[in-house]
Every structure is written in structure tokens, then in C-alpha cells.
Amino acid sequence: MSAPATRVLHHGVWLQVDADDAEDRTYLRDLFGDLAIAPRGGGPDPQPVHVGIRRLDVHAWSVTSPAEVLRPTTRADLGRAVLRALHHAARDGRTSVLLHAGAVAGGRGAVLLAGRSGVGKSTLVAACLRGGALGLTDELVAVADTGLVTGSPAPLNLKAGANAVLGHLGTDGALFREDGPLRMSAAGRTSRDPAPVAAVIGLSRAPDPLPRTISGRDAALLLGQLVIPTGAGTDRGLGAIGALVERASTTAVMGRQDLAAATRFVLDLAGVR
Structure with a gap:
């Protein structure tokens, strides 16, 4: 059998x-x-x-x-x-609105880490999980019409070199020893529960020593470029993004920088102590 x-x-x-x-x-x-x-x-x-x-x-x-x-x-x-x-x-x-973004959560709510492939979403999500945040996703976030977000804890899609970076952060070396996807719960706690958004952070490949605050309008435009076409429809997607941004107390962009500093920044926004 x-x-x-x-x-x-x-x-x-x-x-x-x-x-x-x-x-x-x-x-x-x-x-x-x-x-x-x-x-x-x-x-x-x-x-x-x-x-x-x-x-x-x-x-x-x-x-x-x-x-x-x-x-x-x-x-x-x-x-x-x-x-x-x-x-x-x-x-x-899927018929609801999906965003190309990672997300972690803490006492203040979820922090969206928005960006296209290769900007470091998975590595930053893994580091935040090791720091005590709840892992929602490193790839796709579902956005309700009310602006609440829901993740799905698929494996972390860590790229080549991510393991070495996470090792330098002082995380468990054995956990990140092998190349390839990693079961999310191996790095920390996960959640499927809908969460309010505390912050929206746009990630980019450009070197940038400090996060830079952007307006809610600019954050909505950034997220609009990362909506994944589904049966939900464009108007519904824009409405959900508008509700999401209205909930966020912080909207910013962040380029490549020291992973430890980026992790502390995200954990603070999420309310992880």
C-alpha cells in the first residue's frame, strides 16, 4: 500500500x-x-x-x-x-486580493515587507521569527476589504547566501546550514489569523543606511504595483489597499542595510519585545 x-x-x-x-x-x-x-x-x-x-x-x-x-x-x-x-x-x-509581500506580526499588529523577488523578504522574515515575531508569510499576503491581512506559512524560500547572512546574525547555525526552502515553524512561531496592519515597509535593492518615511499615498502606489492579478478585480484590489494603508501607523521604504538593524526596526514596529 x-x-x-x-x-x-x-x-x-x-x-x-x-x-x-x-x-x-x-x-x-x-x-x-x-x-x-x-x-x-x-x-x-x-x-x-x-x-x-x-x-x-x-x-x-x-x-x-x-x-x-x-x-x-x-x-x-x-x-x-x-x-x-x-x-x-x-x-x-484565489479570488481575494493578494500582495507580493512578506509579513510578520507582534503585539502592535502586522508589518508588511513589500517587494519583488530578490529584495530580501525571506531573509528578513526568518530573522524576525528568530527575534520572536509571528511568521505570516514571506511571499503572498491576502488583504481583506477591511484592510486586515492574512498570511499562509509556506516554507521560507531562502536564496543562496541567505544562510550565511543569518548565521552572522547569531541565529542557530544548524538551522540555516543547508541550502533550500525551510519549514517556517522551524524558524519560529507562525500564524494564519487575520491581523491589523501596524506598518508597511517597501523593500528595495538600493543601499540605504536608514529607513525613509513615505506618505500613505506613496505607500498605496507602491503596494498597487505588487497586487497579484486574481479574480478579485482591480477596483476591489485598490479599495483593499486603501483600507490597509489607512490602518498603518508607519509607512516607509528601506533599502539593503545591516540585517541586525533592519530586524530590530521591524520587530519594534510589530511590538515584539
Whole structure:
């Protein structure tokens, strides 16, 4: 009898991952364990998005999803390929407003870390989790019409070099030893609960020693560029962003700087002591 597939829930979308290799199934069940929630009874199970994984060789896989077919050649890239399929499924199947942003939370609320791929969202989220913040997401944030935000604790998509940076921060060296995605709860506590927004921080690649305050209008324009097209509609997206920015007591932009200083700044905004 074969082991059950890995089944996860991400921003309201179910994903079922079928792997033909026992070691791969174990790896994926552990990596995506924070998203593994059994379907509720009382009605038909939701129809999942299927991802198939076939082991081609010792260091070769085929990952097939509705969006694409990928050929990872390392275990870390296998995790990234499934994570990519997960985010594609959320973008294609979600009807609420999604932002390309990370988010952590504390006593004052959530801090959005908005920016495109490669600006350091995942590294900063990981550092904030080690500092005591709740992890909501490092990639996609759902925004309600009221401005409340909800994350989904998918694995942290740490890029090459992030582990070394986090090690210098004084975090657990063993935790960040290996390259590849990391189960979010391995770095700290996570949450799926809706949260009010305490601050919006736009991240950029430009070197900038200090965060710079921006107006609420500029923050809304920044977030508007990071809305992921879904069935929610443009007008609804702009309305949700407006409500979100109105809730935020701080709106700023921050370029690349010392990770320890950036982490302290975010933790303070979130109300983490």
C-alpha cells in the first residue's frame, strides 16, 4: 500500500503532491507540514490542484503542475519547484486580493515587507521569527476589504547566501546550514489569523543606511504595483489597499542595510519585545 500524498492548504487553495519515491514523500511532508490541514467534514472534499513528482535519477526529478513542467537536479531545487507550484496555484485559484509581500506580526499588529523577488523578504522574515515575531508569510499576503491581512506559512524560500547572512546574525547555525526552502515553524512561531496592519515597509535593492518615511499615498502606489492579478478585480484590489494603508501607523521604504538593524526596526514596529 503506497503512502498518502502530501495535501496542503495555501490561501484557500488545496494542493495535492504525489511523489513516486518514499524519501521524497517524507521530505515534502516535513517541508510543507505547516500547511497540512485535513479537509473539513460535512461536505465534499475540495478539488485539489495536482502536482506530480517522478524520480528520474539520483539527482534528477520531473515536477509536473498545471502551470509548467520543471526538472530540478537537487533536493533543495525540488522543494523550490513544489513551492513555486504552490504559489502559482494560489495566484490562479484565489479570488481575494493578494500582495507580493512578506509579513510578520507582534503585539502592535502586522508589518508588511513589500517587494519583488530578490529584495530580501525571506531573509528578513526568518530573522524576525528568530527575534520572536509571528511568521505570516514571506511571499503572498491576502488583504481583506477591511484592510486586515492574512498570511499562509509556506516554507521560507531562502536564496543562496541567505544562510550565511543569518548565521552572522547569531541565529542557530544548524538551522540555516543547508541550502533550500525551510519549514517556517522551524524558524519560529507562525500564524494564519487575520491581523491589523501596524506598518508597511517597501523593500528595495538600493543601499540605504536608514529607513525613509513615505506618505500613505506613496505607500498605496507602491503596494498597487505588487497586487497579484486574481479574480478579485482591480477596483476591489485598490479599495483593499486603501483600507490597509489607512490602518498603518508607519509607512516607509528601506533599502539593503545591516540585517541586525533592519530586524530590530521591524520587530519594534510589530511590538515584539
